[in-house]
Amino acid sequence: MSLLLINKLTAKPGRRDEAMAILLESGRAFEGIGACLMYLVSRDADDDDVIWVQDVWTDEAAHERAMADPAMQEQVRRAVPLLAGMPEQHRVEPAGGKSPFPLPPADAH
């Protein structure tokens, strides 16, 4: 079962660019991880402090392994002081649509 995460992060005022730079840098590690199908860092167009990170993984264990990597943990430690509070994370199950990556069968639910 693939795992899709939608993360809403709110930076402290004026710190969004710095926080995004760390998120983009840490995401470079995912380039070489086949189980990471997508990792997208975006600015909210209407809220100057908000960052969205959407990532898709072939399975939850692969995601946990990637996040447990000491280099990744160090990036997380660098990013946290730039944020206003904890990220809001939504775990979602793709059901279908026009997808650039393989989706589970529609009746998997």
Next chain:
Amino acid sequence: MSLLLINKLTAKPGRRDEAMAILLESGRAFEGIGACLMYLVSRDADDDDVIWVQDVWTDEAAHERAMADPAMQEQVRRAVPLLAGMPEQHRVEPAGGKSPFPLPPADAH
């Protein structure tokens, strides 16, 4: 400039599957639209009423054309009564990451 939308829809209790079926059906029209790079309909794993729709378009005009299509408007009219209130829509600007579709240059902001 590409357009990325993150939509959070809340269905009336017990109506999520019906609402998702309409969203998936209406999304079939996007298969033939090259400007639609992604259209993903997902269930929230932790909230039984919540649906997430993430779509990516090469440009805003293409998205507006697709939504103005009378057949699409009819699907919207069918879906609205199944929802508890208005969808929450976030317009976001992809900045980078591991992407299954082309992203604008990192310095486009």
